[in-house]
Amino acid sequence: MTEPLLQISKLSAGYGIRRVLHGIDLEISRGEWFSLLGPNGSGKSTLLRCVSGQVTPTSGTVLIGGACVSRAPRDAKRLLGYAHPPERLPGLLTGEQCLEIYAAAHDLPAIDPEVLDLAEDFRLRPFLNQFVDSYSLGTRQKLSALLALLGNPSLIVFDEAFNGLDPASSLVLKHHLQERIHSGRCAVLLATHALDTVLSYSSRAALLLDGGLARTWSQVELDSMRTGNPGALEVAMAQVASAS
């Protein structure tokens, strides 16, 4: 069995005295698309921020490719591609400058041609020489996705990355991610509310409730929902939520 790409064990985190996550255990392997579901305020974004090293856990560990995010952040982050929320992109840089800085931060000799091709597919190229401040929500979201994909990361972390994207671009991005996953180059961790995306693309999913993992769904369970009753995931989520 291959070693998991992302290993989270007994993770607890919070902001000040407010505890947001407690006792999270999770493993994701290369070639998996793992979706994280949960109501607003359940801790999805905080979990992703712990994985990307933006929030320091109060206890527990996060390992990416065996490197601890808090003890060996550079080794861990070499394998990580994190898509920032659109409002956190620097408004006073152009899209091109953002790509350049990210590529330099990853010590790349040039911006990945694959990412530039994706920019072309997104119809983003004409916007790349404009300030991010002038971008619409969807355009920012596209740039954020491109930045996350730079440097061929092994673990791609998206926080509601398809919000605001037009359907065509959303489909392009999903297919691109699927292609990367099927070739075994990476794993995707996606926090989302879009159940159709979970059913169509995810290999596993989990429901986060009140800072803890309340339920996980395996590939087989998702497959059966996909072929049988597409509404079953929604019902299952509601049942778990009401039971807790």
Next chain:
Amino acid sequence: MRGTFGLQRNPAWLRRRVLLRAWRLESVNRIRARYSSWQLATALLGVTGVLAWLVTYWGPSFVSLAGRHLISTGIVLALQSALLTNHGRKKWTEYYSQGWLATLPLDRQDCKTLVALRTCWPPTAVLIVITVVLLAAVLSARITDGTVFPVAASCAVGTCGGILMGWWLPQRDPAIPLPASSLVHGRLGGMPALAALSGWPILQTKVWLRPRSIARLMLVALGLPMDVSGNAAVAILWTFIVGLYLVVLLRATIEVAGQGANWLRPTPLSFARFAWAVLRYPILKQLLWSGLTTGMLVALGMNPFEALSLAELWLAIFAAVSSIALVHAHGSTQMRLKILVSICCLTAIETVKHHIALPCALVFSGWQLNRAARS
């Protein structure tokens, strides 16, 4: 309703009260979210200390300089107030026309009143601080030659004139600061670099302090009669604008340190590379323009020893504050407290012993940055 003189029942007043209440709650909550009571008390003590130091150490020489150039002092204050007012008017007009209160059923007049109040508040606060400092100087008998009241009057007239000038001057252009073409390299796929990160603080400064806005004010100011020769007038305005630029550049460096760190934290970029990329252009600009400003202050009649000491103190503050901002890139309360304490300590050190603050600040900054890079 006794004692309210009918204000509580006046519909216009009730509507305006909603906006005033929103303003008050936002301000109070912003302070409460950032600072605890003891931090506020410490900050108050720090500010009082700095003001006391200003009065005792620099007060007499500044008042005598201002007393010799009363109209120029007024004009400098007018320029500053005009900049604050012009910026504030645009900001608050946008806020009340497009923000979360824009859809409330309020009269335009109510919003205009609030825009005016919030716009005039910063220059008025500056005038209040100056007045308090001057009063303290008189009461503590540090200045006795009777120049204080003409200076205070000149500041008051300048501030009021500046507010009017800033209010009626054309508004800054919205949103995009510079034409994109001036920044485009046209080399997508070339060698990536952090050059854009280095240019970010300078660009941020340009956005906050547009040369065009200052040029408009300069034109207005140069049209006014001054009590000094033309050369001295230009020198005074030049010193004011460069001083403003240096302060805004420091603020921009803090801003970029925070925003850049938040944005680049999930990448494997090392702290040392990040810090160098953010700081290298601001360091160069601060050194260059501080040196030139020192020369200009000397040319204006300031004691060279004091002018040099002032420049050293400013560079020391820049070194300490920018390194603190880089280390605490989240803009936390701890960062703000550290900045305040370091400014107070550096000013105290420079007061006690000249030419010591800068080496102290450099050692402190080096130690801090090195520790952050290692961790």
